[in-house]
Amino acid sequence: MAIVKATKTPARSAPISESSILGWLQKNLFSSAFNSVLTVFTTYIIYLTVNGVYIWGFADATFVAETRRECYGNSLTGACWAGVIDWLDNIFYGRYPREEIWRINFGGILLAFWMAPLWIARAKGKVLVGASVVVFYPFLAGYLFSGGDKGLFMQVMISGAIVAFAINMANAIAGLLKQQSIVRLVIGSLGQTNAADKTQRNLLIALVAVGFGAAYLWQSSWTVEFVTWTKWGGLFLTLVISGIGIASALPGGIILALGRRSKLPVLRVLSTGFIEVFRSVPLITVLFMATTMFPLFMPEGFVLNKLVQVIIAVVLFNACYMAETVRAGLQAIPKGQFEGAHTIGLGYWGTMGLIIMPQALKHMIPNIVGSFIGLLKDTTLVSIIGLFDILGMLRSISKDVPWLGLHKEPLIFGAILFFIICFAMSKYSRHLEVKLSAGNNH
């Protein structure tokens, strides 16, 4: 036998089961009599559920009413959303003074704009943008939210934040319009492109210093009214606690994980002990410890407010969980990567920062975001120790006289809110995974 087929076989189009909706339906839903019955039955169950929810939540629901009684007067079988709508401000902002709510919204918008360049492909200097958010935003936002007199330190940090924000925005616009970083653009427009590095640097420092001076003068001309933390609440408080938790759990976790894998025995034992203690205790216990036991160990007259204590507890607890996630990611990196890094002369921090962490973090994105989602949801536990976060606010509705006993609707509303936030996070993590693994299929 020699040649089996002398001519090429032409390609044919795929069978109907692979190419059309009808084919798909037949293959996946109605492939046998039993499967057809199952399909019809399941569809019916889904119909019943969706229909029930629709009638209760929309068709028979009351959206406008003054009291719960009025809702009942309207319909007995529908939801009473009027109560939730009436309390919407409380759910979002707690007992924050109504005329000051703009500060919270403004802080949120500021953060969104500050972070936006991270998602704009053409904007330059993303690492600096990220760093500036972490270094400056907390102070600016902290002052916006709590207000009062600015100490010298706060004045400096707020001025820094204003300058950083302005540079960041200018940089994003420069990136979008001219595809250049703001530094290049400024140097170019001053005709200093070919000047020595040192001249350029001095010029930039001078410009930033002038900007800082202007920002300092401007910010000292206004203050915002003091709002005590006990008035913070609702979704705002939940986001503050979990936001700080998320922003610090990852760096904390990385440090703890590196400590646990360190060759230095003291560091290793301390990190391991710290991680294991916090991981073996439920968050609620840690919260109670932080708010009731912690002050006992502090010197007389040293009073930390409860919110700060809670935030410290949340951060430590989650850093320990994150440490284990990071450690798992580090362990998945083959030994050859360390050796490759060593042979080009990179030391410990160079190896970790440039070679190991970037790869490990990429593998860990699903787990990290999973932890973040868990953190956000766990934050609702603070309602147990008397902070009026979103869950606290939702449950207060049923104690408000006009809406006495209204439990179901607020909690469902809260569930929907949480779902939206968590689902968005999860979707974003998926997007990040795909984006970061581009061209990197090993």
Add this chain to the structure above:
Amino acid sequence: MSNAQIQGQLASAISSEVMIEVNKMNKWYGSFHVLKDIDLTVHKGERIVVCGPSGSGKSTLIRCINALEEHQEGDIIVDGIKLGKNLKNLDHIRTEVGMVFQNFNLFPHLTILENLTLGPVWVRKMAKADAIETAMMYLERVKIPEQADKYPGQMSGGQQQRVAIARSLCMSPKIMLFDEPTSALDPEMIKEVLDTMVDLAETGMTMIVVTHEMGFAKTIADEVIFMDEGDIVERNKPEEFFGNPEHERTQKFLSQIL
């Protein structure tokens, strides 16, 4: 095969300057004695091929020279610097000694160009533009400049290994160590990597190559070392080594692989 043919086609440029000196070096993995009283001197420009059965300690030997493994007894002196606990010395040695691995060990999250410029920029503190220029020069030399913006995962094994060689060269090392550089490659890719190594040998680089490619050994080696069970059993010129092996263990090994 006549001696003239076996003798390397390459003119060797061995100087009297000693690059690597190993004295009575011993290494254990736990209680297992991997390297036993190793003595080895390598001169500048010398090209040495190390062969031997698996588990004989060849890889461990060159990993010790690069300080990737610690040795417990004896001295290793590389370019006048004694390897020991001094971490600063270690980092210095590693920048002077390039190493190419069986599994390439390229950084998968970086492009080829970034793989090549990372060391020069972060360790040698070279300006980025200069580092890119050097990297492109070496990519030309290993004949894959057009792949500069790809990721390692998008290349064939042979190409990855050539990039790994270029990455080491970008640090302008004085010594290059190769740990079975062709063992993980498909047969048709072995040649392109060996050709690159022959080119490198022609530049007068000091090289120690652990390999089973005996043809390659005949072409470039100034001397061939045979290791077995942690001992250097025989060290000889390639023509002698292959034509007239002295030790019985060498004869047995050669009869199995040739």
